[in-house]
Amino acid sequence: MSKAARYRHELKYEISYLEYIPLRQRLRAVMDKDSYADTEGQYKISSLYFDNYNDKALKEKVEGAPKREKFRIRYYNGDTSFMKLEKKMKINGLCMKHSCSITKDECERLLSGDYSWMLDSGRGLIQEFYTKIISQQLRPRTMVMYTREPYIYDAGNVRVTFDMNISTGLYATDFLKGDIEGIPAPTDGRIVLEIKYDDYMPELIRDIVQVGVVRAEAFSKYAASRQYEL
Template sequence: MRYEYKFYVHRNKIPLLRNIILTKLKLDKHVDSSRKHYTVRSIYFDSIDLRHYYEKIGGLKHRKKVRLRGYDYNPDSIVFFEIKRKYEEPGMKNRFSTNYYNALEMFRNRMISKENEDLNKFFFQIMSYNLRPIVNVIYDREPYTEIVKTQNNLRITFDKNLRSVAYPKIDELFVDDNIKPAMLDYFILEVKFDDYLPSWVRNMSESLSLKRESASKYVICIDSQKSIVKQSRFAYLRAEQI
């Protein structure tokens, strides 16, 4: 179980936030210190009538997202089959990792594994609900982690330059053609922890007048891609007539 708080923040507050956070946390060791970020890419799968999208905006307490996630611009890197589940407040995640070329082969064969339940659950969702690639959500993540690791496992990230590509193919996870910006002046501040929200984080958010939001990157990108919403509504109307 993992807790996740999100805030919309104007880009002009980044220097101040960095100064505060660096008194308590450190830049993630996996990040190039000169860039201060890595790029996250996630192809989200949904039904043709956007069932997962409408569950989210409808405030359904038990919901899920199905995605293929990779990082930066390296097709040779490890990618992740993920099902992100939300049961009211805490979240859970089923995750299976492999290299990108193996992942493409698995999609071609709808590969079922006798050894990995998480991979089986992923393809069960894909096949049972006829899910298809809807949008590639892309952003630059600036991550901060605990200086000394604790059971709370606190992590704070600045998720910047949110953008997306509509209706990507599975082999286009690392392709930026026809990319569309989703938020220009704001970024999403994410705070993740296992047990409790530290008082200094609460004080920081209150001093900067930050308000907790749902801030779903998937929803934001779908809303910015008007063709996706329009097509899903058409599909819903057709289904109602059948």
């Protein structure tokens, strides 16, 4: 499970490249770079999202259901030797994420339809995922790939990220190839700014992120990547 099993505030904005540049400069002056980022302060994320044949997770997102969840498998920088299964939950605007490790071999078995190992895995999240696969008929639905530029701030446990170059892929069998060439998602080249924090956002950070930002958006990279199918 994740280290911080608690609900957090999450704000999302779509911004232009011209808004991104000065905002990044202001954040760099007061926030720390994520230790996992490269020399450019970025890393690449590859995710495989699961949904059922009725598109339960997608419909709940589009309709703005106050309580919803979705499962995904994720790895970074094309490195499939370290992968995570994640469950993201949202209740009345607050978010929580649980995660646990999953091996490449386990992922291959899961994608091939072999779930026999999951109940005896000794990992609660994988066991829960198994019950949802059976009861809700969850299956791989789409891949989402993007570049993330993250910043952290200790007070308020604030994390600010810029997600860009968002692309999608429809074939789950390609997920474990590592460096996936996807189709650009329909975002009109805009960048997704995400702000996560615990109980409060420090005034310093609040003042910075309001610059050039008009309003929060109910943006979902998963939903955007499914637009080609709708």
